[in-house]
Amino acid sequence: MRGPFIGSEALSRGDLTRHELQRWFTWLLPDVYIARGVMPDLRDRIRAAWLWSGRRGVIAGVAASAMYGADWVDTETPIELIWRNGRPPKGLIVRNDTLAPNEVTKIAGIPVTTPARTAFDLGRLRSRDEAVARIDALLWTVPSALHEVQSVIDRHPGLRGVKRLPIALGLADGGAQSPKETWLRLLFIDAGLPRPSTQIRVYDGRRLVRVLDMGWEKYKVAAEYDGDQHRTRRTQYVKDIRSKRALARLRWESLNVVNEDAPTFIVDWAARTLAARGWCPGDPD
Template sequence: MTRQQLDVQVRNGSLVRVWYGVYSRAMPDLIGRLGALDVAMGRPVVASMGTAAALYGFDTENTTAVHVLDPGVRMRPTTGLVVHQRTASPVQWVAGRRATAPAWTAVEVARQLRRPRALATLDAALRSRWCTSGDLERAVLRQRGRRGITAVRELLPFADARAESAMESEARLVMLDHGLPRPELQFTISSPNGQRWRVDFAWPAARVAAEYESVEWHAGRAEMLRDKVRFAGVQELGWTVVPIVVHDVRRQPHRLAERIAGHLARGTI
């Protein structure tokens, strides 16, 4: 098929251009795009940054561009492709492909992000079980001197595999930054009759809990009713539940911290 014929096929929607010289009937998934890039480069590429994080299952930033290490051949960044010049990056296999090692990847990604999202990445990396706190500490040491590493090093003691979403990580950092006691995560509250409810954050001594409420989770009536029943059950046991939404975390963090602090003070009187 000639170049002109390919262009016609792309224009009428019969084909999509994945990379220069590589076409497909439909845009492939991430593994397929990496495979197509192998074909375009004439050798296997190594996934890095957000692309590697996605392969390991801890891409909190919903990376759309494909990030790879410079393969050592002429390879220019283009739309949807970012080529990184990195030396001494450890590499391992995941999902049938080579990628920068998980702890190294998590620290590299976290270095590029604001503190709340950096903590979310570290939490997610631990939750994925691809790496441990010790692995992250060693990766931080190996990347010492690089931009953003100081902030990541300071966040590392707070990284926690129990965080179940990036926004829970962001909310927790608000609490820590404002001097609140470190909460228990994914804490189970039990009633005398055997009922059990789990809350995102808890300060058991004060009988105070906090729950992050996402718009996506409450998109359905069933989910909303389930949460109302859960909150009612927890409150009947003498607990105070503080609801948290994204506006609290990103727009009014001081007020959020004050609300929780007030409930904690009353709960410990």
Template structure:
């Protein structure tokens, strides 16, 4: 059967009996069940929390983001609901915001905050870097425009975290395709050399060479974050070497960023990008 589900409804429909319910399924919230031992995705957590509310609450925050299709949501984090009742339960964060009808939508059959309101909420909470990552994810997942979130910030001037949100909106970029790309962009931005473009398509006489994560096309300087697979998968590594050669033949200078470099030596990323830009003729 589809899951998560309400145990009382499954029993009433005769889909399971009480013995099956208690031996084959885990109760994750009051009356809400999933197959034994299953790990829930953020979207499934959101649906389970909504069932727990007796289908009355609105999904907000990370739960709304998950339903909108945003990626990079930590599975360990709780679901988020907006409802007047504040009866706490494990695994669900309850909020009691006033949500105008214009800030609520139905997505995949569930009541959620609109993409703009979801980004508005995510950008006000957590630290700056995590907030930018989450807003980037919303921009990637939907047709959301930053101007729509800025308009909400203007109409909710007194809301907590709006000052941070304005900073986040200045830093956000729909071109980020991973949290590490966002972090890399922020390292460069904080150093005063924010990339002018993200997801830069490059072509040569043979066709499409590839897409560079971020950089400055004017100076043919690019920055690429390479995930673990770029270092451990032989096929991907071979393709990267070929791609790098084609980019260099076109005059591109590429700064490659690893997890170790980003975490422990971000200053090296800045130094290498600065040196490449100066070598290309940029005045910085």
């Protein structure tokens, strides 16, 4: 057994002796074990949490989004469960919330909140910026995640955080590929700049030149967040240089933001570039 598994069940079936359990397996959660030497990944921790609940809990929140393939979820992220238990062990968050039958599905045999319910919980239980980033990541892999959210809201109007949920939902955009891209988009919006479009496909004739992180097509201004891969991977660096040359030929202005850039500098840079292309504050997006 690689695990995770419930130790008492393995003992009662005769799969292991108590000595073998203690020698060859490592404790993950109360009565939940994994093979010694195996470093549990996020899926292992999610399964362990569900087993700890006696297979009665429902995986929710960030852990649920990871089950749908959302990125940017750290292995050590607390696992959220909807279940009745007031004293969860370290690494678990348990909420005694109400779930409608149609708000639960199964992935790999584990009960998980549906995409709509997952987005609902992500949006109401976190700060605005984190909520938007988490919903963005979910939408990247499940574009239809928001289709049934209003029905979830209608069923649970009194749950904590529901009143602020529309703000996060209104700002969410499935075109963000990373939390930093979400951060950059929100920076522009909060500064009063036009809301940028995401995943803009730029063609030279019929040839696709580049898919831009975000930008303003009306003004031919692009904004992209350059992470470490743009600097450390030679092939990516060369590809970026060539596509930027093509964008310049097509009269696109590209704002390439790096981690060291101050927010005030970024906003001023974008505002000046948009103004040079004909945008005026107060113009409709």
